[in-house]
Amino acid sequence: MLKVLVTEAPFDLAAEAARVQGVGDVGAVASFTGICRADDGLRAMVLEHYPGMTERALTAIAEKAMARWPLSACTVIHRHGRMEPGDPIVLVLTASAHRAAALEACAFLMDWLKTKAPFWKREELADGTARWVEARTADEDAATRW
Amino acid sequence: MRILYFAWLRERIGTGEEEIALPEGVRDVAALMDHLATRSPGHAAGFAERRTIRCAVNQDFADGATPVADGDEVAFFPPVTGG
Structure with a gap:
């Protein structure tokens, strides 16, 4: 079971986890939630994306995870639009019979979506300025380890 | 063809989307970039x-x-x- 959603609305981790628990022989559900931080006096973050390609890229990444690990479910929810510190940005959730597959697939999904899905972050700072976040080499390195 | 721009590239160019006819002699992305760069100072x-x-x-x-x-x-x- 694969779910990919790109939305402005917040998500509910408990509801998403409950949804995958009853599907197949589930012994493990792993999840990662990415949250907007208040680094450097950040007031808000605006996430821009490429409608159409974003869904397509996330689906391809999720399908790759389903093919590589024995997952009964894989959920990827990524928000776009304006977010403030403390707001959830991204949710990745995997379900499998055993923990190793669920945990590994969850890490893989995050590493890949950071470098292979068309999102761009713009930070609005307390002093009124704004800047586009630059891609990090460390993220690229994390994606290539898979 | 439909050309899209995102993030700071969209801001510098001043639009997120434009429709152009495929210029003569342009066959790949690199040549298309060369052509687009001539469209305006923003480009x-x-x-x-x-x-x-x-x-x-x-x-x-x-x-x-x-x-x-x-x-x-x-x-x-x-x-x-x-x-």
């Missing part, structure tokens, strides 16, 4: 640092050597920063 500024720009053809990641044809959707953008 020239946007495409000045060519190595920092990524692209997609028909919503698949592409590179300079990827062929382009009339009717394609070609997008240009900085390296992605989601997650």
